Every structure is written in structure tokens, then in C-alpha cells.
Amino acid sequence: MRFVDEYRDPAAARALIGRITDLAGGDAFKFMEVCGGHTHTIYRHGIEHVLPENVELVHGPGCPVCVIPMGRVDDAIAVASEPGVIFTSFGDMMRVPGSRGNLLAAKADGADVRFVYSPLDALRIAVEHPDRQVVFFAVGFETTAPSTALTVLSAEARGISNFSVFSNHVTIVPPIKAILESPDLRLDGFLGPGHVSTVVGQRPYRFVPERYGKPLVTAGFEPLDILQAIYMLLAQIREGRCQVENQYARVVREDGNPRALQVLALVFELRPHFEWRGLGFISQSALRLRSRFAGLDAERRFSIPGLRVADPKACQCGEVLKGVIKPWECKVFGTACTPETPIGTCMVSSEGACAAYYNFGRMHREAAVALRVR
Amino acid sequence: MCLGIPGQLVEMVDGNDQLARVEVSGVTRVVNVGLLEDEALGAGDWVLIHVGFALAKIDEEEAELALASLQLMGRAYGDELEAFWASRIARAGS
Numbered sequence: 001m002r003f004v005d006e007y008r009d010p011a012a013a014r015a016l017i018g019r020i021t022d023l024a025g026g027d028a029f030k031f032m033e034v035c036g037g038h039t040h041t042i043y044r045h046g047i048e049h050v051l052p053e054n055v056e057l058v059h060g061p062g063c064p065v066c067v068i069p070m071g072r073v074d075d076a077i078a079v080a081s082e083p084g085v086i087f088t089s090f091g092d093m094m095r096v097p098g099s100r101g102n103l104l105a106a107k108a109d110g111a112d113v114r115f116v117y118s119p120l121d122a123l124r125i126a127v128e129h130p131d132r133q134v135v136f137f138a139v140g141f142e143t144t145a146p147s148t149a150l151t152v153l154s155a156e157a158r159g160i161s162n163f164s165v166f167s168n169h170v171t172i173v174p175p176i177k178a179i180l181e182s183p184d185l186r187l188d189g190f191l192g193p194g195h196v197s198t199v200v201g202q203r204p205y206r207f208v209p210e211r212y213g214k215p216l217v218t219a220g221f222e223p224l225d226i227l228q229a230i231y232m233l234l235a236q237i238r239e240g241r242c243q244v245e246n247q248y249a250r251v252v253r254e255d256g257n258p259r260a261l262q263v264l265a266l267v268f269e270l271r272p273h274f275e276w277r278g279l280g281f282i283s284q285s286a287l288r289l290r291s292r293f294a295g296l297d298a299e300r301r302f303s304i305p306g307l308r309v310a311d312p313k314a315c316q317c318g319e320v321l322k323g324v325i326k327p328w329e330c331k332v333f334g335t336a337c338t339p340e341t342p343i344g345t346c347m348v349s350s351e352g353a354c355a356a357y358y359n360f361g362r363m364h365r366e367a368a369v370a371l372r373v374r
Numbered sequence: 375m376c377l378g379i380p381g382q383l384v385e386m387v388d389g390n391d392q393l394a395r396v397e398v399s400g401v402t403r404v405v406n407v408g409l410l411e412d413e414a415l416g417a418g419d420w421v422l423i424h425v426g427f428a429l430a431k432i433d434e435e436e437a438e439l440a441l442a443s444l445q446l447m448g449r450a451y452g453d454e455l456e457a458f459w460a461s462r463i464a465r466a467g468s
């Protein structure tokens with residue numbers, strides 16, 4: 001239990017681990033954490049090593065940077081390379097590999113690619129450069145999509161005509177469904193995403209217990225939150241219950257953020273289908289601008305190649321994103337694929353499972369193995 | 375980009391009910407509070423900020439918990455803070 005000493009409240013952590021161990025007994029359990037933020041906490045704090053060996057955590061698809069397919073990065077680079085364009089992107093997206101390099105490489109080749117913190121920063125750049133076309137590379141789940149939506153509404157209200165959004169926003173429920181339908185994974189329950197749920201609330205997850213018979217507990221980002229949520233999952237199972245529960249009620253409300261949901265519905269509509277890295281095409285899983293905002297839609301303003309590009313052969317991100325393999329089981333992990341030279345997306349963002357494991361998990365694992373040997 | 379960072383509201387920006395000045399780790403920047411239109415927001419309130427937008431109102435205890443665990447994240451949080459500091463939303467005048 002030496003890792004526990006780094007926790008904010010080691011006594012509470014020990015107590016929770018004890019209860020988890022008791023409840024799990026001799027049975028094996030596999031829970032998926034959907035959200036990349038949770039993956040980060042789990043590796044950062046060595047949670048997998050403080051849990052009994054029969055309680056396993058597998059990582060899910062909830063890192064929006066990780067699920068962007070190569071073809072969309074190629075599309076982004078194509079737009080960024082158009083004459084007169086200023087292409088703006090969150091920092092995380094700059095190093096995501098396309099089939100022929102990433103946005104940083106496009107910048108080095110002369111494209112005007114700029115990193116922004118907020119879509120509103122992109123809009124400001126448009127105001128400051130009325131003679132240029134400014135495109136914002138929008139990615140993220142329902143956590144970031146409302147921000148893009150408000151930015152679009154602001155651009156419309158102010159009549160800013162040299163600004164557009166390349167929308168790659170995705171929604172959280174369809175990939176959970178895809179994973180539940182996938183034959184190669186047996187799961188006993190889910191840790192529900194934290195910040196996405198501040199927007200969507202708890203209701204959209206009800207199908208998980210109702211239709212698939214698996215419990216889901218929305219969890220916060222502290223190590224104690226994760227342990228508590230695991231305990232709540234096991235308690236449900238042992239008591240014969242199967243529900244959506246909220247461990248993170250101090251931030252997440254049952255109804256989410258109604259105002260955010262309202263602006264989402266006003267600005268976006270579901271695409272018939274969208275390609276996810278490693279998960280393939282998932283129907284109604286992504287958002288595009290409604291036709292009212294056609295003038296602000298980069299996909300209508302520019303001709304986008306829209307080619308489908310297969311992932312590199314060596315890359316096993318798909319299996320990592322579905323929780324089928326652990327990061328270290330990928331053949332190129334830590335050798336050809338590192339955060340400095342990522343082959344796959346999961347190595348790029350700090351919330352990607354491979355990067356999180358590369359940065360923190362390895363030490364914990366090595367230490368845990370050494371302790372066990374002794 | 376997925377990190378939510380807690381900030382404390384200093385004041386609303388004059389003449390614009392969508393923008394507020396918030397303090398994060400001693401630095402003040404402007405964020406959009408349009409997603410919290412239905413909440414009564416005032417100076418001293420804590421909010422969770424995502425990509426320049428306040429996404430949820432939180433209490434002080436949660437803000438402290440979140441800050442403490444973000445600080446443990448090391449580089450990921452440092453990068454997010456740097457990005458936040460570089461943001462100049464105010465000048466968009468939106």
C-alpha cells in the first residue's frame with residue numbers, strides 16, 4: 001500500500017480499499033473508466049496497484065484528441081494550407097499525426113497555424129484580421145461543444161464573416177453503446193465521465209443499466225473519488241441493484257447544465273455518422289453546424305478532401321481505446337511511439353491512455369512489481 | 375484542453391453580461407459566463423472553467439480539492455495554465 005501515502009487522505013483511501021477488497025471477495029471484476037481525465041488520475045496515483053488484483057480498470061474512449069481519425073487531421077491540414085487562412089487549434093491537437101505529418105509540421109512548412117486556449121481567442125483573431133479567413137479546429141465532447149456553440153452565436157450576432165468552425169465535436173453516449181455492443185470485451189460496469197456530465201447530466205446514461213444491465217457511477221477526478229465510485233459499483237452489484245449513480249454530485253447535477261444543452265441544440269445537429277479512431281464509423285455520434293450557420297461552417301466554406309485514411313499498421317490505438325489491450329501491450333509503446341514522436345493519438349494528449357501510462361504508470365508498475373517480488 | 379480549472383469570480387466585465395474577470399492561481403483573465411446564465415453569479419463565487427467558458431458553479435471546498443489535484447498533475451496542469459494566461463478573450467469584446 002505504499003502508493004496510498006501520496007493521497008490527500010490516506011486513511012480514507014485505506015478504508016475504501018479495504019471495503020472494495022471485502023466486497024469483491026474472490027470474484028473478478030472489470031470496470032471501464034470512460035473519461036481520459038480519470039485515466040490520468042488512475043495512472044498518476046497508481047490506483048490500479050492499490051486495488052486488489054481481481055478488480056481491474058480498463059480505459060475507454062473518452063479522450064477527444066485520441067478518437068480523431070487520421071483523415072480528419074489530413075482535412076485540417078488541407079484547410080490550414082489554403083492561401084490566406086489562419087488555422088487555430090487547441091494545443092493538444094497540434095501533434096496529432098495525420099497520414100503525412102501533423103499541424104506543427106504544416107506550420108513549419110509555412111501554413112499559418114496558431115494555438116489558442118479558447119474558441120473565443122480564435123474569434124478575436126478573426127476580428128483582428130478582417131482580410132484573412134480564420135478557421136477554428138473544434139474538437140471535444142459535450143464539455144467543449146457548448147463553448148464552440150456560444151462562439152458561433154457570438155460570431156453570427158456580430159456579423160463576423162471571416163470566421164468558421166471545422167467541427168469535430170463528438171458525443172459521449174454512442175461510443176459507450178458501441179463498446180457495450182462490442183463482442184471482445186466483458187465489462188461489469190462503468191465509471192461515468194465527470195466534466196461531460198456537468199453538461200449532459202445523468203439521464204443519458206440510464207440505458208446502460210436499463211438496456212445492458214450494467215451499473216454506471218459518475219465519478220470525480222480525485223483518487224478518492226475513483227476509489228469511492230469503484231466501491232459504489234461493487235456495492236450495487238453485491239446488493240443486486242443496477243443503476244446510474246452520482247459520486248460527483250458536488251459538481252454534476254441530475255439535469256446537467258440546461259443552458260449549455262440548449263445552445264448545443266440551437267447550433268448543432270447530429271451527423272448521420274462519423275469515423276472514430278479505432279472504433280470505426282458510429283452513427284449519430286458527432287455534431288455539425290446547422291444550416292442556419294452555413295456561413296460559419298468550414299466544411300461548407302472550403303473544399304475538404306474528406307478521405308478515409310487507415311491507421312498505421314503498427315498502431316493499436318483502437319484496441320487501447322476499446323480497453324481490449326493496455327498501453328504497454330502495444331508493440332510500439334515506448335519504443336517507436338513516445339510522447340515526443342507519437343505514432344498514435346493516445347500518446348499525444350496527457351489524457352490519452354498511452355501518454356498517461358508513459359508519464360506516470362510505468363514507474364508505479366515497476367515499483368509495484370519490485371514490491372511484490374520482495 | 376479537457377482539464378477544468380477552478381477560478382474565482384472577481385467582477386463582471388462592464389456593459390457585458392456574458393464576460394467576467396476571474397482569478398486563477400493569482401492571475402486574472404476574462405472568461406465567458408454565458409453558460410451559467412441561469413445561476414446567480416457574484417464576486418467571490420467559484421466556477422469551473424473549460425476553454426475560456428465557465429461550465430459549472432462550484433463551492434469553495436470543491437475548488438480547493440480540484441486545485442490540489444490539478445497541482446499534482448504536474449505538466450498537464452502547467453500547460454493548461456500557460457494556455458489560460460495566454461488567452462486574451464477580453465479584447466474580442468464579445
Ligand code: SF4
Pocket residue numbers: 314315316317318320327330331332333334337338342343344345346347348354
Ligand atoms: S503506443 Fe502508440 S501506437 Fe500503440 S496504442 Fe499507444 S498511441 Fe497507439
